[in-house]
Amino acid sequence: MARYTDAVCRLCRRxxxxxxxxxxxxxxxKCAAERRAYPPGVHGQGRAKVSEYGTQLREKQKAKRYYGxxxxxxxxxxxxxxxxxxxxxxxxxSILETxxxxxxxxxxxxxxxxxxxxxxxxxxxxxNGKKVNIPSFLVKPGxxxxxxxxxxxxxxxxxxxxANASRKAPKWLDYDAEGHAAKVVAEPVREDIDLPVExxxxxxxxxx
Numbered sequence: 001m002a003r004y005t006d007a008v009c010r011l012c013r014r015x016x017x018x019x020x021x022x023x024x025x026x027x028x029x030k031c032a033a034e035r036r037a038y039p040p041g042v043h044g045q046g047r048a049k050v051s052e053y054g055t056q057l058r059e060k061q062k063a064k065r066y067y068g069x070x071x072x073x074x075x076x077x078x079x080x081x082x083x084x085x086x087x088x089x090x091x092x093x094s095i096l097e098t099x100x101x102x103x104x105x106x107x108x109x110x111x112x113x114x115x116x117x118x119x120x121x122x123x124x125x126x127x128n129g130k131k132v133n134i135p136s137f138l139v140k141p142g143x144x145x146x147x148x149x150x151x152x153x154x155x156x157x158x159x160x161x162x163a164n165a166s167r168k169a170p171k172w173l174d175y176d177a178e179g180h181a182a183k184v185v186a187e188p189v190r191e192d193i194d195l196p197v198e199x200x201x202x203x204x205x206x207x208x
Contacts, residue, residue, distance in 0.1 A: 056205035063197045067096045068113050073136065078206055089199030090190045097170075097188040100127070101135035103145055107175060107182055108164030109157060124151040139184050146181035 050058070064074045081091035096102065101117040104125060110116035117135040119125070125132065126146050127139065139145060151157055161180075169175035170192045175182040190199075 053205070053208075056201045059198050059201040060205050063093070063096070063195070063199070063202060066113070066195055066197070067099065067102060068117060069096070069136075075206075078202070089203045092202065093190065093193050093195070093197070093199055094188045095138065097172075097193055098138045098140070098184075099135065100125070100132060100137040100139060100145070103139055103173070103182075103184075106170055106173065107145070108167045108169075109147060109160055109180075111160060111163065124148055124157075141184050141186055144181055144183045146179065152180055 060074070064071070069077070077095050078088070078092055081095055082088045084091045097106075101113055101120050104110055104120060105113045105116040109125075110119055120135045120137075121133055123131055123133045124147060126148055127137065127143055129144075129146075131148075147157060157180075169182060170188065172184065172186045172188045172192055173182040174185045
C-alpha cells in the first residue's frame with residue numbers, strides 16, 4: 001500500500017499553511033511552518049508570483065496532503081465525484097471526508113489523520129460490528145464506526161479522547177461518547193468540512 005514517507009513538515013511549508021499533519025507538535029513552537037515560514041528548498045525564499053495553473057495545483061496538492069492520499073487515488077476520487085449529482089468539488093471533499101481514517105480522526109480517537117490511518121491498520125475499529133482495517137474504506141449513512149472493546153482500555157485512546165474532549169463531532173456523525181461509537185447519519189456537506197480549500201480550483205485543474 002503506497003503512502004508518503006518523507007518529512008511531513010515540509011508539506012506544510014510548501015503550502016504556506018499548517019496542515020496539522022503531526023498532531024500535538026503543530027500546536028507548539030517547534031512547528032516548522034512557523035519557524036521557517038517559506039517553501040523548502042534552496043530557492044524557497046525567492047519564488048516569483050504564481051500562475052493560474054500554479055494556484056490550481058497548490059489547491060489540489062493541499063487537499064491531497066490534508067487527507068494523506070497520493071495522486072492516483074485522489075484522481076479516482078475526483079472521477080467518482082464527477083459522476084455524482086451535484087457540484088463536483090463539493091462531492092470530492094465529501095468523499096474524502098468519509099474515509100475511515102478521517103472519520104476516526106474527526107471523532108477524536110487520533111491526534112492526526114496519519115495517526116488515525118495507523119490505528120485503523122492495527123485493527124482497532126469496527127464498522128457495523130465487523131473489523132475493518134482499510135483506511136480508505138468509505139463509510140456511508142447508516143453505518144456505525146466503533147472503537148473495539150479490547151482497545152478502549154489502552155492508554156493511547158484514553159489520552160487521545162481526553163485531549164480531544166472539546167472537539168465536537170461533525171453533524172454527519174451521531175457520536176455516542178459512552179459507547180465510543182458513532183453512526184453516520186448523512187453524507188458530509190460543504191458546511192461540515194472546515195478545511196480552507198477552494199475546491200473549484202481543483203475542478204478547473206482537472207478540467208484542462
